Amino acid sequence: MFSVMRRKNRIIAAVLTLSLIGSVAGCGASSAEKQVDMVEAGSKGPETTGSGDYSVPNQIPSVLADQVGYKTDSVKTVILHGKKLPKTFSIKELGTKEEKYTGDVVKSVYNEETKEFTGIGYFTDLKEEGTYYACADIIGESYSFTVSEDVYANVFNEACKKYYINRCGMSLSEEYAGENAHSACHTTPAHLQEHPETEIDVTGGWHMDEQADRDTTVGCKVAENLLLAYEMNEAAFTDEAGIPESGNGIPDILDEVRYEVEWLLKMQDAKTGGEYGAALTDSSGGGDVMTYPVTVTPVSMDATINFASVLAKFSYIYQKYDGEFATTCLKAADRAWSCYFNNQKAQDNTTVFKAAAELYRATGNSGYGTVLEDYFVRTNFDQIFNTDENILIGSVTYLSTSQQVDVTRCEYLMKLLMKRSEDIAQKAGQSAYLVTKTDEKAFNELLDDMRCLTITDHIIYNHEYTTIIENHAHFLMGMNPGAVNYVTDATERTYADEAGVGILNDPQADALLVFMLSVLEKKGEE
Structure with a gap:
């Protein structure tokens, strides 16, 4: 049920706290093989307690991707954030770790809201269906994602x-x-x-x-x-x-x-x-x-x-x-x-x-x-x-x-x-x-905005609008400051990990999500 299984019919997303740094790891391991806990780049590593136990800060990836994935022919992006950003990033195949794409990190700017640098990595030219992860020196790698024509x-x-x-x-x-x-x-x-x-x-x-x-x-x-x-x-x-x-x-x-x-x-x-x-x-x-x-x-x-x-x-x-x-x-x-x-x-x-x-x-x-x-x-x-x-x-x-x-x-x-x-x-x-x-x-305001854009896209098709709608889908499914999939609970880091409700479990938000995704599903059939 929408919320018969939960106490609130609104989305709780306590993890958008944006105190996120990077990982000392580079592109050496896939997200499926690493723990979420990461050590801040440049730190002295985990501290010991009086009893000799390690206390490792619980941090999340600084390479952010849509954990559900991307359509083969769409504009594909990942967001990188942290105190220091690399100049390039890579896309690797999950399992084999084979590098499938390398690109530049662009639009690196200081974000006043999150007090950190953010950049964008585009990998639109990667059209081969498969399961991948994004990685970059200094800040580590993303959670895994799929590239597929029917990904949504x-x-x-x-x-x-x-x-x-x-x-x-x-x-x-x-x-x-x-x-x-x-x-x-x-x-x-x-x-x-x-x-x-x-x-x-x-x-x-x-x-x-x-x-x-x-x-x-x-x-x-x-x-x-x-x-x-x-x-x-x-x-x-x-x-x-x-x-x-x-x-x-x-x-x-x-x-x-x-x-x-x-x-x-x-x-x-x-x-x-x-x-x-x-x-x-x-x-x-x-x-x-x-x-x-x-x-x-x-x-x-x-x-x-x-x-x-x-x-x-x-x-x-x-x-x-x-x-x-x-x-x-x-x-x-x-x-x-x-x-x-x-x-x-x-x-x-x-x-x-x-x-x-x-x-x-x-x-x-x-x-x-x-x-x-x-x-x-x-x-x-x-x-x-x-x-x-x-x-x-x-x-x-x-x-x-x-x-x-x-x-x-x-x-x-x-x-x-x-x-x-x-x-x-x-x-x-x-x-x-x-x-x-x-x-x-x-989130409901964001979804309202996408409803308006979807309506306009229907009346006067605009490829830019479709890309913006996709970017909002990416954001909701993991390409956000908390690296949380707020839509489903089947990926590596989701609302369920943060005691949240999830968009699908809120009837009004779910209807707006259906609205937003319908244009992406339709475009795939054209």
């Missing part, structure tokens, strides 16, 4: 399949879920928090945390990002991800979103059209989390307008696969829209703009267009476009609609999108680590 395929599939693993209300077989298999959970009727005597069926949906809670607003946002990723890079998604619905002629990512949508429909109040806020488990009685009783929280206007938005988006995309169910979803979205406006105003929540764009695209109703125009004419629209994800996603939907639109308005939105993307590209280009943010607390 397994990570991408695992990221997509995390939602199946977190399905509530159905049994998961070993065939599809492996060690995560379990019997059906939370299948008994839930009770309304405001009216405990009222029972309600809210089986289904995705668990969102270690308590197996299910939140409608979070679920809507996760589903929205998965749907938008599918829209942007449809070729990346297959019907063979290894879930029960595989092979039914519908991309598995849409099958997965439908599972969540069916639960969201159960969470809609039949009388008002409003959306209940969450289905929370009650642990007060003790026992197994999978059998906790469930309480449904009151209707939330934030959940209601998010529900209207994502149900309209799903209806539009799913129409060609199941027209009847798509129509049911669109009607539910319209009811939620009406419920929201019976209680609040358009300016109370920018999700209204996004929902209006989705409903306008799905129906062409001019009433939704009027709400969009009310936002477009705001004097601060440029500002909120750059800071509010609802405005960004709503604008992208407006640009992609086949309904009647204002061409001048579309040109204006494209300029804003291009300007935002260029700012992201410039910021990444100025970074020693080739990314927009290096703070471990800002």
